[in-house]
Amino acid sequence: MNSFQEVFIRYRELMEIAVYGVAILLILIGLYAVLTKKHLVKVVIGLSIMDAGVNLLFVGVGYITNHTAPIFSPGYEDAADKMVDPVPQALVLTAIVIGFAVTALALSLVIRLYRHHKTANIEQLNSLRW
Amino acid sequence: MIFIVFLVIMAVILIAAAVYSVVQKDLLYAVLGTGVVSLVLSVFFYLLQAPDVAITEAAIGIALTTIIFIITIRNTTRDEDKYSEDLINRFKPEEDA
Numbered sequence A: 001m002n003s004f005q006e007v008f009i010r011y012r013e014l015m016e017i018a019v020y021g022v023a024i025l026l027i028l029i030g031l032y033a034v035l036t037k038k039h040l041v042k043v044v045i046g047l048s049i050m051d052a053g054v055n056l057l058f059v060g061v062g063y064i065t066n067h068t069a070p071i072f073s074p075g076y077e078d079a080a081d082k083m084v085d086p087v088p089q090a091l092v093l094t095a096i097v098i099g100f101a102v103t104a105l106a107l108s109l110v111i112r113l114y115r116h117h118k119t120a121n122i123e124q125l126n127s128l129r130w
Numbered sequence B: 001m002i003f004i005v006f007l008v009i010m011a012v013i014l015i016a017a018a019v020y021s022v023v024q025k026d027l028l029y030a031v032l033g034t035g036v037v038s039l040v041l042s043v044f045f046y047l048l049q050a051p052d053v054a055i056t057e058a059a060i061g062i063a064l065t066t067i068i069f070i071i072t073i074r075n076t077t078r079d080e081d082k083y084s085e086d087l088i089n090r091f092k093p094e095e096d097a
Helices: A003-036 A040-061 A086-117 B002-023 B027-047 B051-075
Strands: none
Touching: A003 A040, A003 B002, A003 B027, A040 A086, A040 B002, A040 B027, A040 B051, A086 B051, B002 B027, B027 B051
């Protein structure tokens, strides 16, 4: 076995490492945007990026190396032990739609806040201060 | 080997688009950056053997999320440093919190 075949066998392990690293980086970038930005739309953008990172992390947890997509085909009815875990995929499929609904609700609140306060800056929203 | 190069390029594009959408001052371009994030993320979902999640992410993340963000930017402000379209509030000096 030469080095090229070793790399070719090992590339799926590298794929898991890449997916975990990218997901954690996405969560951290979104958290930075939520914590430091002052424009309301930028905060919602950070929430959206955090949502994407969590979804990618969850699908990456259910991934098994060298397994196929959890879809039964004719002639492959007994292939259930060679499939990746379908439960995180179903949950993430729901979580994407819920994330879209949360984003839409947050943006509608942003529009209402802008029309009421005539500003989109967090520090100028004085009505919740005491 | 091609797969590794493809994966690294996709990861770099994903992180670069996320950072771009955070640091960009023009909010319209920032929202388009989040669209690029969702596009590359759907490719990742397909590589992780989740094609149904990839289809859903492509439809919702790219199209619908971008549309509602653009509607919001039309109703608020496009520049991140200009918090208000109102002339009185725009030139008002910032009060100390």
